[in-house]
Amino acid sequence: MITIDAAGMHYKELNRLIREGIGKGIKKFFLENINGQYYIGDGIKGDDVVININGTPGNDIGAFMDGPTLIVNNNAQDNIGNTMNAGKIIIKGDAGDVVGYGMRGGRIYILGDAGYRVGIHMKGYNEQLPVIIIGGKVGSFFAEYMAGGIIVLLGLNDSDEFDGEYFASGMHGGTIYLRKKIDFSKYSKDVELYEADENDMIFLKKYLTEYADSFNIPYEEISGKPFYKIVPSSARPYAHLYTSA
C-alpha cells in the first residue's frame, strides 16, 4: 500500500510513481489532493491493482488500461476508459464527455450523469464484454457506432430528459439497456427497441449487483422497474451504400 500526495504534482511525475509502484509489486494506491492530473491509470496492467483517487482527476483516466481498478471518490472529466481492454473504473459522481471510447473490455460504473458521446465505438470481442452503467442521464451522440458490449442507462434521478439527440446512430453491435421507456420515434433507424425479458434480467443481475454494491445503493432500488433494451437492426448498416467502379 502506498499513499501519494499529488498536490502540485505534474501528471508525468504522478504516473511515473504509479508505474514504478506497480513494478515493485504494490497493489493498493491512495492518491490524495488530486487536482486535474491527466492519464491516471493510463496503460497500466495488473488485475489486483486498486487505485483510490481523492480529488478530481483530469482527462483520460484509465486509457488503454488492462486490468486494474480505479475508484474516483468525486466527479471525473473527459475520455474515461479510452480504448480500455480490462479492469474497472468507479466514478462516485458525474463523468464528462466520451466515456469508454473504443472500449473493448472491463466495466465503467458512474453514479451520476455522463456527458456527450458516451460509449462511442465500444466493441466486444470473444469473452471480453465491456460494460458501462450510468446512474443518471447522458448527453447527445450516446452509443454512436456502438459495435459491442453493454451500456445500461438507469436514469435514477428520474429526470424526464435522460438521453440526448442522435441516440445510437450507426450502432451495429452490442446492447443498450434502459430503465425508462423512451420516445423511440426520434431515434436512429439503425436500432430496434424491445422490452427486456427474464433472460436479460438474469444476465444483467451480476453487473447491476456489482454497481449497487459499488455505491451502497440497495439492489432493489435499481431493479424494481421494467427494463427496455435496444439492439442494432444489422451488424452491417452500410452494406448497400457502395458500388464498385
Next chain:
Amino acid sequence: MTKSSFSNIQSEYLALIDHNKCVRCKRCIQNCGWGTYSFGGDKILADHSKCVACGRCYTYCPEGAISIVKNPTVLRENANWKEGLIKNIWRQSETGGIVISGMGTTFKYKKYFDHILLDACQVTNPSIDPLREPMELRTYLGKKPSRLDVGLDENGEPVLKSKMPPQIELQTPFVFGAMSYGSISLNAQKAMALAARALGIVMNTGEGGLHDDLVPFGKNIIVQVASGRFGVHRDYLNSGVAVEIKIGQGAKPGIGGHLPGEKIGADISKTRMIPVGTDAISPAPHHDIYSIEDLRQLIYAVKEATDYEKPVSVKVAAVHNIAAIVSGIVRAGADIVYIDGYTGGTGAAPNIIKDHVGIPIELALAQVDERLRDEGIRNEASIIAAGSIRSSADAVKAIALGADAVAIGTAALVVMGCHVCGKCNTGNCSWGITTQRPELVRRLDPEVYGERLYNLISAWSHEIQEVLGAMGVNSIESLRGSRERLRGVELTDAELKALGIKHAGL
C-alpha cells in the same frame, strides 16, 4: 426496385485465347481470381465482363496463349462526356451506390515531381564517387533537441549529457506505408516485414491490429491507432518501434473507412479484436479529437502508455491548409508527421473523394518545411512524405523539398505482382495481395516477395547514392529541404512559388 436484366456497361477488356496454342491446362481458370475463365468441354471459355486486366492469367499461361486487349467496341469519343463519367452514371443508376475503387486516383493531374530537375556538380565543386567514398543514407526519425548539453566523463572524454528523445533508425530513407491486415493479406504484410528487417527500415500495421505472426518483427514495425481503435491495447502500443495516430489518408482525406463484414474472417477478427462478420467501421474523425488540444491529449495518452519510449507519429492527408495543420500537430507533441498526398493509394475509397479532394504532396511538403523552419520548430518532428512515390527520383526530390524519409505503398504492392487494376475493394485480387481468399493468399510467397522488396529498395538506395554523389552531397540528411538544388520546368510563377524553387536556367 427490381434490378434491370441488362447493363449498359460493356466489358472493358477482352480476354482472347489463341486456341491453337492453348493446351487446356486450365491454369488460367485456377489463376484468375475474378472467375473470367471456365472450361467448355473442349476449350477454355472467357467471360470478358469479369476481366479487370490484372495480368495474372497471361503471366502464368505456359503457352503464351492469352492476350488481354482493350475492348475495341467504342463509346463515341467526347472530351467532355468522358467514358468514365458515362459509365459511372450507368453504374449508379443501376445500383444507387457511391462509386468506390481501390488504389489512388486515375485522373491526369499535373505530377510536379515530373517538372522538377535536380542539380549536379561541374568543375567548381567536385562530385563524389559513391562507389569509392562513404555515402550515408542512414537517417533518424523523431524529435531532435533544440540544444545539446555536452560534458566530460572521468577520463576527460566528451560525453552527451542530454537525454535524446526516442528515434527510429532507418538505414535508408524509406518506410513501407500503412496497409492493414484486412485491406491486404497477411502474406503481403509478411513480405514487407521480412524486407523491412533485412533492410533496416520499418513497415506499418495500418489500423487492423498486429497479427501474432508479425510480433517477432516488432523492431521493424510502426503500429497504428486509427479512429476504429481496432486491435489497439497496451501491449500492441508497446510492440513496435513507434506508434502512429492516423488522422487522414491521401486517397480519402476527411473520411473514414469500412472493412466490410464479409472480409472479417476468424483470423482478421482475432487481429482486429472484433466479432466475425461485423463491419469494421473507422469513423471519419476520432471521436476524442476535435482540436489540436485534443490531438495533444491522445498523443500524450499514447506516450504515457509507452513510458515515453516510442516516438509518436501523426498521419494526415495533404489538404489546403496543410502547413498550418502540421505546425499544430508538431506543437501538439508529435515526433513524426506523415503527410500523404492526394495521389496516395487505398484499399477502397469513394471515387468522388479520391479524384477531387486533397493537394499534391510536392506542394504540401515545400509549404510545411518552409512553415516549420519559419517558426523555428522544424527540429521538433521528422516528416515522412507519401502519396505515390514511384521511383528513387521521386524520393530524392521529396527529400530535397523537405521530407526526412518517404513511404511507399503502391510501389511495394507492384513488387508483389500488382498491376494497379484498382479493384482492391472487391477482395478478388488474383495476386493474393488485396484478398483474404485462402486459395489466392497462398500463392503470395512472403519469402520470395520479401526478397524482391529488398532488391527494389536496395536498387533505389544505390540510385539515391549516385544522385547524391553527383550533387556533391555525402549524406541524405544534408539534402533535406535543399530546395536550392531543385529547378522547375514547365511551371508557372505561382507553382514555383508554392514549391519554393526557381525555374531552370535561373
